[in-house]
Amino acid sequence: MALLSHLDRFNKRHPWSHNDHYGGWVVGQVVASGAGHVLDVGCGTGNLAALLRRRVATVTGLEPDPATARAAAERFADDPAVTIVQTDFAGRDPQRRWDAVTLVAVLHHLPLVPTLRELRGCLAPGGRLVVVGCYREAGPADLLAALPAMVANPVMGLVKHPARADVPPLHMTAPTAEAQETLADIRAAAARELPGARVRRRLFWRYTLVYDAPAGA
Template identity: 60%
Template sequence: MHFIDWLNRFNATHPWSHNDFYGPWIVRQVRSRGARKVLDVGCGTGNLVARLIPWADSITGLEPHTATARIAAERFASNEAVEIRPEPFEQRDPGDRFEAITLVAVLHHLPLQASMKGLASALDSGGRLVIVGCYRESTRADRLVSFGALLLNPMMGLIKTLRDTPADREGMTAPTAPARESLAEIAAEAALFLPGARIRRRLFWRYSLVYDAPRRGALS
C-alpha cells in the first residue's frame, strides 16, 4: 500500500478538528484586545463560543445552516450571554457593532471582497477581527507547509481522538466547501479593506488574519 493511501486510511479512522485546534489562539487574540462584545460568524455547533464565554459579556453566533444552528442554540439555551441567530452574515443588523469578530473556516464560503468590507464596518472603534481561514494552494511555499501538515496530521489525530468529547465530534459535522482564493488573493483584498491586517500561513491548511480597527479620534 502506498504511503499516501495509508495516511488517508489512518486519517479517516482518526478524524480531528483542524478548526478547534486554533480555538485557544483565537481566544487569546480576543482577550488581549479586552473585547467583551463578540460576534462569531459561522459559529457551527458553538465550540469557539464555549471557549469565549468566560471572557465576554455578550456573544452572538451567526450560523446559516439550520440544523447546525439548532444544535448551538440548544447548547447555550440557558446562557443569557449567548445568542445564536440562524442567519448568514449578509443578513445581520447593519447597525450592530462588535468589539471582536471571529471567523473560523468561514470566509471561503462567502464573497471575499464584500465580506471583508462588511466585517470592517461591523467592528466597533478599536475592535479586532480574528480570522482562521482556508486558502487554495498555489505556491511552492504552500505545498511545503502542506507537506509538513500531512506528516503531522496522523500524530495529532491519534492524540486528539483519545481525548475528544461528543462536542468535538459534533463540531465536525458542519458543512464544508473547498477554498477558492489563494493566500496572495486574500492578502490583496485585505490590503484594500483591512489595511494593516497581519496575515500568516499556518499549519493544517489554514491561515490567520488579525486586523485592528482604528480607534475613533486616533491620529492618522
C-alpha cells in the same frame, strides 16, 4: 498516491478539528483587544463560542445550517450571554457594531473582497477582527508548507482521538466548501480592504488574519 490514500483513511478513523486547534489562539487575540461583545460568524455547534463565553461579556453566534444552529442553540439554552441566530453573515443586525468579530474556516464560503469590507463595517471603533481561514494551495511554497502538516496530522489524530471513529463527531459535520482564493489573493485583498491587517500562514492548511479598526472610526 497510495500513501496519500492510506493517510486519508487513517485520518478519517481518528478525526480531530483543525479549526478547534486554533480556538485558544482566537480567544487570546479577542481578550487582548479588550473586547466585551463578540460576533462569531459561522459558529458551528458553538465550540469557539463556549471558549469565548468564559472571557467576554456576550457572544452572538451566526450559523446558517439549520441542524448545526439548532445544536448550538440547545447547547446555550440556559446561558443568556450567548445568542445563536440561524442565519448567514448577510442576516446579521446591520445596525450593530461589535468589539470583536471572529470567523473560523468561514471566510472562504463568502465572496472575499465585499465580505472583508462588510466585516470592517461591523467593528466598533478600536474593534478587532480575527480570522482563521482556509486557502487554495498554489505553487511550491504551499506544497512545502503542507508537508509538516501531513506528517503531524495523523499524530495529532492519535493523541486527540485515539479510539477509532465510525462517523465524524457532530462538530465536524457542518457543510464544507473548497477554498478558491490563494494565500496571495487573500493578502492582496486584506491589504486593500483592511489596512494594517496581519496575515500569517499557519500549520494544518490554515492562515490567520488580525485587523484592528482605528480607535476614532
